[in-house]
Structure formats: C-alpha cells, structure tokens
Amino acid sequence: MEAIEKPPWTRIPYDIYTDPEIYRREQERIFSGPTWNYVALAAEIPAPGDFKLTEIGEKPVVVVRDRSGAIRVLENRCAHRGVQLCRQPYGNAKTFQCPYHLWTYQLDGKLIGVTLRKGIDGKGGYGPDFDPAEHGLRALRVAERRGVVFASFCDDVEPLDDYLTPMTIEYFDRVFDGRELRVLGYHRQRIEGNWKLMVENIRDSYHAGLLHVFLVSFGLFRLDQPGKGYVDASGRHCVQAGERRTGELASEAMSEVSTFRANLKLEGGEMLRPVPEFPGRETVCIQPIWPNLILQRQSNTVAMRQIVTRGPSAFELHWTFFGYAGDDDELTTRRLRQANLMGPAGYVSIDDTEVIEMTQRGVAPYPEAEGFLELGGTGVESADYTVTENTVRAFHKMYREIMEL
Amino acid sequence: MELGTAIERAAVEDLYFAYAAAIDDDLERWPDFFLPDAVYRVIARENYDRGFPIATILAEGHGMMRDRVTAILQTMVYLPRTVRHAITNVRILASEGPRARVTANFAVYESYPADASRLLVVGRYVDAVERDGGALRFAEKTCIYDGNLVLGSLIYPL
Numbered sequence: 001m002e003a004i005e006k007p008p009w010t011r012i013p014y015d016i017y018t019d020p021e022i023y024r025r026e027q028e029r030i031f032s033g034p035t036w037n038y039v040a041l042a043a044e045i046p047a048p049g050d051f052k053l054t055e056i057g058e059k060p061v062v063v064v065r066d067r068s069g070a071i072r073v074l075e076n077r078c079a080h081r082g083v084q085l086c087r088q089p090y091g092n093a094k095t096f097q098c099p100y101h102l103w104t105y106q107l108d109g110k111l112i113g114v115t116l117r118k119g120i121d122g123k124g125g126y127g128p129d130f131d132p133a134e135h136g137l138r139a140l141r142v143a144e145r146r147g148v149v150f151a152s153f154c155d156d157v158e159p160l161d162d163y164l165t166p167m168t169i170e171y172f173d174r175v176f177d178g179r180e181l182r183v184l185g186y187h188r189q190r191i192e193g194n195w196k197l198m199v200e201n202i203r204d205s206y207h208a209g210l211l212h213v214f215l216v217s218f219g220l221f222r223l224d225q226p227g228k229g230y231v232d233a234s235g236r237h238c239v240q241a242g243e244r245r246t247g248e249l250a251s252e253a254m255s256e257v258s259t260f261r262a263n264l265k266l267e268g269g270e271m272l273r274p275v276p277e278f279p280g281r282e283t284v285c286i287q288p289i290w291p292n293l294i295l296q297r298q299s300n301t302v303a304m305r306q307i308v309t310r311g312p313s314a315f316e317l318h319w320t321f322f323g324y325a326g327d328d329d330e331l332t333t334r335r336l337r338q339a340n341l342m343g344p345a346g347y348v349s350i351d352d353t354e355v356i357e358m359t360q361r362g363v364a365p366y367p368e369a370e371g372f373l374e375l376g377g378t379g380v381e382s383a384d385y386t387v388t389e390n391t392v393r394a395f396h397k398m399y400r401e402i403m404e405l
Numbered sequence: 406m407e408l409g410t411a412i413e414r415a416a417v418e419d420l421y422f423a424y425a426a427a428i429d430d431d432l433e434r435w436p437d438f439f440l441p442d443a444v445y446r447v448i449a450r451e452n453y454d455r456g457f458p459i460a461t462i463l464a465e466g467h468g469m470m471r472d473r474v475t476a477i478l479q480t481m482v483y484l485p486r487t488v489r490h491a492i493t494n495v496r497i498l499a500s501e502g503p504r505a506r507v508t509a510n511f512a513v514y515e516s517y518p519a520d521a522s523r524l525l526v527v528g529r530y531v532d533a534v535e536r537d538g539g540a541l542r543f544a545e546k547t548c549i550y551d552g553n554l555v556l557g558s559l560i561y562p563l
Contacts, residue, residue: 089451185452185459188554213480264479267468316554321459336458337465340473344555345447345462347476353558354483 009396010378012371013405014363017194022403023312029402030291031057031309034157036143036150036164038293038306039063039073041320043147043181049092049107054318055308056151056292061140062086063149064093066107073140073151074109080135096137109137145169146176148304164289165232171239171287172295174278175302180325184335187319187343191353193360195307195315196399201352202288203391205229205240206375210257211355214347217261218272220244220299221284224253227386235380235398236290238391244274244283271337274299290398298348300331301338313360319343413505417534418495420541421509425490428562432477435562436470439543440535445470446546447563450528451553461550461559477560488525488561489514503536504544511548513563526550526563 016022031037037056040063044052051064053076060076062085078085078098085096085105095112097104104113111132119125140151143160150160161169191198201207208215209223216222227242254260266272274283277300287295294305301321308316319342323335341348363369373396376388380397383390399405420438427434439445447462464470495509509530516522528550535544548563 183457185449185455185457186553187449187459187461188451189558190554190556192557211482213482214476217480261479264475266472266475268464268466268472271469332458336460336463337469339459340463340469343461344557345559347481350558350560351482357557358484 006374007378007393007397008400009380009393010373012373012396013367014369014371015367016196016399016403016405017360018312018364018367020312022405023309025403027057027059027309032059032153033402034152034154035291036152036157036160037291038148038289038304039151040071040149041147041181041183041304041322042071042144042149043183043322044090044320045071047092049094050090051086051093051107052090053086053088054306056140056153058309058311059153060084061151062096063151064107070108071142071144071149072108073142073149074137075140077137078103079111079137085137103135105137109139111135111137146173146178147181148172148176163236165234165237167230167232167239168237168287168289171241171285172289174280174285175295175297181322182325182327184321184323184332184339186321187317189317189319189344189353190310190314191317191356192314193356194312195309197356197359198294198307198315198317198352199288199291199395200392201356202286202294203229203238203240203395204389205242205286205386206388207355208242208348209386210259211351212348213259213261213351214341216257216259217264218266218269220272220341222254222260223257223386226281228382228384229386229388229391230382231380231391231394235394238288238394239285240287240386240391241280241282241285242386243281268337271334271340272299275331275334277331296342298341299338300334301342302335303339303342313364413500414495414497416541417497417505417507420534420543421492421495421530424543425492429487429489432474432561435474436467439467439470439546440537442466443543444545445543445548445562447548447550447559449553449555450549450551453547453549461555462562473562481560483558483560484517486515486517486560489516489522490563492530505534507532507534511563513561523556525556526559527552528563 039054045065048065048067051062062074062076064072066072076086080103083098083100085098095104102115106112117126143150208221221242225245230239285297292307296303304320306318373389373393380394424438445464446460448460491512493510498506512527513525514522515525531547533545534541
C-alpha cells in the first residue's frame, strides 16, 4: 500500500520544546512580533500613578496609568545603563527613578531628570548635544478592549479587534460585558516545561475528558456531553467549550474511559453547581488568545491565565481571578469555592501541571523524535465535537508558518 | 485550665506537631484536627496582605476537607512525592475561655523517590484553636505562604 503524505502539522518535532535557538526565535517573532499580548486588567490600576509589573514572553514591562488616565506599557529598564527601573510588583508612583544614577522618568516614559547634567563647576556632565527626548523609556503599543489591556512590541501589528477576530470577541464579550470588574486575587506558578505544552494542553479538550478524573467523575466535563473546539481562520485563537448535563447517566462511550469513577461522591459538591450567569449554554469555556493569554470560565470562576516564558524548559502561569463589582456575597463565595478547581492546588489544574512536567521530561532527552496528532483526521478546522485534535493541529500549522520550520 | 498557660502552650505545640505528622504520613486523619465547621485556607502572602480573598485551597468544614483528601488520594494525577512539615515558632497571641489565637511558622519540603529534596514553601499560620471536649482543634486555619511563586503544584495541605 502506498504511503499517504500527511500534512506536516500532524507531527510535533520534539526539539521545539528544548532548542535554545528556537526559543530565541520565538521571543523575536512571537512575543516581540506582530501579536497583542495580555498585560493587565484596567481594574488593577484604576487611579493615575497605579502600576503593575508583568512580562511579555520574558521581557519585563511596567503597566502604568499616567496622569492623564491613559495606560502606558513601558520597558522596565533605565534608558541609561539598563537597571531594572521599577522594583515593586505593584504600587502607585509619581515618577520612576533609577537608583543607580538617579535618572527620573514621567509615568509616560519621558525622561525629566538627569542628575548633574551640567557636571560640577563646569566640568563633566553632558554636552549641549544631549537631548533628553532621545532617552525616554521605550513605550509599547497599547490597546484595550472592555477593560482588558494588551500591548505589542511591534509597530505594525493590526488593530486589536481585527487581531482578536469576531469568533474570539463573541465569547470574550460574554465575560467582559461592560460590568465593572472586581479583582479577587492572584496565583503564580512555575512549571518545568516548555510554554507551548501549556498552549497545546489548553487547546486539547479531549484530554480533559480522560486525564481529569475529577471533572469526569463529578460530571463537570465528559466527552459524551456537548462540546466544541472552534479555531479562527488564522489558527491563532480558539474557543473550547463544554456543556454540563447534570443528573444524566454516562453513555456507553464512558465505559472506555478507565479514569471515570462512577462511585465517587463529593460531600461539598454544592460548591461546584454553576449558577447561570453568562449567555449561551456552555458551563465551561476556555479561550486561548494568542500568544500569552488563556481566558478561563469554569462554572462561575473567571480568570486570566497569563503565560510568561522562562527559557525553553520552564514557564510561569500568572492567574488573575476576578468577579464583578455588583456581585453579592453569595456569588463571590461561589467563585471562591469553585476556584478550588484551579491554580497550584487545583483539583483540575494539578493534573495539567504535572502532565506538562512529565511531557517535558519525556521529550527533552529525545529531540529527534516526534509527536502524533491525527485524532479526528488531519484537518485544522473548527469542530462541534471534542474527540479531535483539530485545534492543536491548527496551532502547529500556524507555529510552523511563523517559525519557518 | 486556661489556654496560654505553660502547660497549654505545650498542648498547642503538640497539636501542631501531630497535625504535621498527619499530613506527612496519614493524610486521611487531616480533617480530624479541625472542628466540623472550621474554615481552612491556603493563601499567597500577596493576596493576604492586599486583602484579596482568592485562596489556593479553601475548605469550609469537614465535608470539603474530606473532598480534598479524596481528590488527593483518588482523582488527582501527579508524580508521587512525600512532604515533610517543619513547624516552629509556635506562639499563643491571645486566649480567652476555650479559644486562642495562635501563630506559627512552617517550612514544607518535598522529596521525590528518584530525586533530591527541595524546599516547597515557607510561611506562617494564623489560626484559632479551640478546646473541644478533651482535645484541641483548629476552629480556623490560614496558611500564608511567603514566596508567591509556587514551584509546580501544591498537592498536600500545608
């Protein structure tokens, strides 16, 4: 029988998880390339002078609201000698001053103070050709949609709404529907795996119905329930959604799922019951927004998961949980209880963290080997079912194009 | 006898040491150290200090605590490891009747069967301890970890 040529995106070359040269190119072409990277919720920095530190890829930036109320995203390094300028993770500042030689910047990045600019007694200092306007902090492009702030290192990036595509916006706006947000807090986690393993994990709903015994056994996500994996035409963004059916017995197909434990019971199971809150029938909706954001809505927990890279073999997840300013205590309590599913001790997230680390340990010593992505065929189009790797293939198709692999 | 006297201080320390031993070696006994409606929270210091309510683990009462044990023992997928709690600096801050406010430091190490041990988290407990019949139990326990970045996963309670 003649071998049929399979599209390249049905295979994953394992050196993409470990090669330092590939990692360097990712920083340049993806995180510093024509992409919009999530940096903050506007609600985190409500007042002029409020700032937070974050990273795009591995590059530290300050997200700050200037005196005019505009949000600026600035490279966090003094324009003089490169010292990390802002050293607190969050706070309120009038100016940013470097501790080394006391260069001082306005909140919009403009250099406004150079100590001993004229030298002492006419000696030393800077000459007449020194122009402070040429030595401000590098400011990134900034765009905001419904209180969510994105930034780009690339001046040629398309407008944010075009970049997000109508598919992303439809589901994004269900969460960011104009209600004022209330930040509930943060988790930070370091995971010893390549950052793309997180991207693949989140695009793959099929694993959720197999790996996550908790979800499967307690009915939060099962492969025999309605689900979908949508991907936009560029392959950049996805919508992974599922619809819980409570009280329904598992179908015949579940007999194949060895991790399904029909006899397990939860004593505090009430905490998991979702209260209808968002348009649509989905009880879980996960949106990977390329390249560094995962917008997660599981029952009533809503969170941003931000990917920060730490070399080829590690990344961090920075989670920001939120609700809405008008939430009553009961709804807030429900969000806080359901947050047990997520984060470093999450009933579900632990499985993902551990499997990502196990994958890194599996692939790193075998850079010459490759992974296999043919579940549900070889296509990269949206699907109204979940037993497929369509959205993971779409990722690898896009990734190969960007990286010219 | 009132909490806060020399003997009770030793009793409080015993409670903490027995609690550590239960998590490290006999997890199913972990909920027994709490009153039935006790609130247990593990929270990053960043959230605690800034007044953000999100917890890394939240268990309100024995039911949710037993669910956590069930998940650890039966549903979560993770590389097997052992943890070892070192609890120090136990201090009774205030006591009134059968209840005392207690704080202590913790360091939790984790070890993998084919690897070295590492320090997982360091932090402090801010607790309420109550006499329940003959035994002391936690009426409330908040475990605040200082370094906000968790290395991998927190499988076991702190």
